[in-house]
Amino acid sequence: MESTSRTFKENAGKALADAKLRAALDKLSDGFPAKRLEAKARLPEFDDLRDAARDIKHHTLANLDFYLEEFEARVIEAGGAVHWCRTAAEARTAILKICKQAGARTVTKSKSMIGEEIAINEHLEAHEIEPVETDLGEYIIQLRNEPPSHIIAPAIHLSMEQVADTFRDKHRHLASDRALEEPRALLEEARSELRQKFIAADVGLTGANMLIAETGSIVLVTNEGNADLTYCLPKTHIVLASLEKVVPTLEDATTILRVLARSATGQDMSVYTTFCTGPKLDGDLDGPENFHVVLLDNGRTKMLGSEFHDMLRCIRCGACLNSCPVYKAIGGHAYGWVYSGPMGAVLIPNLIGLDEASHLPNASTLCGKCEDVCPMRIPLPGMLRALRRRQFERESTPSVGRFLLRAWAFLARRPWLYRMAITPAVNVLAALGRRRGRFRRLPLAGGWTKLRDLPAPEGGTFVSRWHKKGGHKERSR
Amino acid sequence: MSDARDDILYAIKAARTEAPVVETGDETGDEIDSETKGEA
Secondary structure, three states: OOOOOHHHHHHHHHHHHOHHHHHHHHHHHHHHHHHHHHHHHHOOHHHHHHHHHHHHHHHHHHHHHHHHHHHHHHHHHOOOOEEEEHHHHHHHHHHHHHHHHOOOEEEEEEOOOOHHHHOOOHHHHHHOEEEEEHHHHHHHHHHHOOOOOOOOOOOOOOHHHHHHHHHHHHHHOOOOOOOOOOOHHHHHHHHHHHHHHHOOEEEEOOOOEEEOOOOEEEEEEEEOOOOHHHHHHHOOEEEEHHHHEEEEEHHHHHHHHHHHHHHHOOOOOEEEEEEEOOOOOOOOOOOOOEEEEEEOOOOHHHHHHHOOOOOOOOOOHHHHHOOOHHHHHHHHHHOOOOOOOHHHHHHHEEEEEOOOOOOOHHHHOOOHOOOOOOOOOHHHHHHHHHHHHHHHHHHOOHHHHHHHHHHHHHHHHHHHHHHHHHHHHHHHHHHHHHOOOEEEEOOOOOOHHHHOEEEOOOOOOHHHHHHHHOOHHHHHH | OHHHHHHHHHHHHHHHHHOOOOOOOOOOOOOOOOHHHHOO
C-alpha cells in the first residue's frame, strides 16, 4: 500500500472537516472501550493474564529463531510448506507463484493487515487474478476502493447509508428499489454475493492471529466465520503472516486468546476461533489439499533488540486505537498507511521510515491511555517519545521547534530561573486574557489557535497556586 | 527463498547478540529454559 503519511497534517485537517466521519467515529467511544471495560470487570484475573501474555511474547521474541524453525519443521511434517520472505516484494512473488501453480482465477481473502501491508490485492489484479475480500468490512471498502481505517473494524469510518449507497452502486444486477435500510438487509446481501465467490475460489488467502511452534498450527480469529470458508473450501490455502506472530505452545496461544477478544471487542471469546494444521489428511471431509505459509519480515528483524523491540508483542487488538483521543478525532485514514492510532504511529515509522512518517510520532497527546489498555503492556508513549528524540537528534524537526525545546530544557533544569521566566509571562497572559477568558490568536502559537482558542491562564503557576491553597502542607503531613 | 530464510534467521541471531539484556523474565535468549517457558 502506498503511503500518504507525509501529508498527515493535511489528511488530519480533511478528516476533522468531514462531518460524516466525525459522526461515525463518535460511535466508537461508546462501543469498544465500554465493552472492553465490562469484559475486564467480568474477569478478575484479567491483569494477571496481561502479564502472562506479555511474558509469553517476550520470551518468544528472545528466542524467535528457535520458535520459527520449530514452526517450520512442524508445518513441513504436517505436509505444508513455508516460504520465508524478507520484503513485501518477495511475499507478493511467492503468493503469485503459488496462485499460478494452482491455476487460480479467483482468490478469496479473509482480513489480513499483512495483506494490506504488501498490497497483495493490487498485485493479484495486475496478474489477472481476482481477489475477493470476505470480511464484511473489508468487502465494503474493497467495493469502494478504500484502505481500512481500523485494524479490526476496517469500515468503521462509514455510515450505514454510505454502505447502502455503495451496494446499490456496485450490485447493479439486483433490483434497484430493494430495501437496504436495515443492517440485516446489508448483511444478507453481502452474504449472498460472497457465497458464490467462496464456492468458486481456487485459492484461499488468510492472515494468522498466531502461529504455534509446537504444532505448526495457525490460529484464525473472526466473528463472521469468513476465514473458515476461505481456508477450507478452495484446494489451496495460503497463510500470510509476519514472523512475530509465532508463539511457543497451544497453551500459550490460549492465554493470548483470553486477552485478545476482551481487549478488541469486549467479547469473552471471538465467535470463531480456528486452529488449522497443514493440508487435509486422508479421510478428512474437508480442508485444503495444499497448505502454504508465507512468513514475512519486512523490517521486523530491524526492530528486534532496538528501542522498539517491544512493539513486536502487538497482537493487533485495536484497543489502543479505541482509546486514543487523536484516533477518535481523525480516524485511521489520516495516518496514511496500513496501521493507525498509537500502534500505527510507532509501527509505521519503523516499517516505512521515520522520514516518510515524520508527523506520526507527534500525533499523540502522550496521555498514556494506550499503554493502560494494551493487553501486551507495550510502552507506546515511551516509544513515541523515543521517535521524537530520534527526530530531534537527526535535526529533522523544524529549527524553531528545536530551539524552543532546548530553551525549555535549559529552564526546566533550573527551577529558580524557570519561575523567573514563567511567572511574569503567565501573569501577563492572565491580564491580557482576563476579559474574554481565551485567545483567538497568539504569536508563536499559530498552530494551536488556527483551529481552536487557547484558554487564558488564571494567573500564577501551578506550584504557586498549590502553595497558596496549602497543598504542600497537606502533602507533608 | 532459502537465502531469505538464512538472512532472516541470521538477522534475528545478530539482533540478539547486539541487544541489551531484556527487562523482564530470566532468559537472555541464549538458551531455552523450558521451565520458565512453561510458566509464561
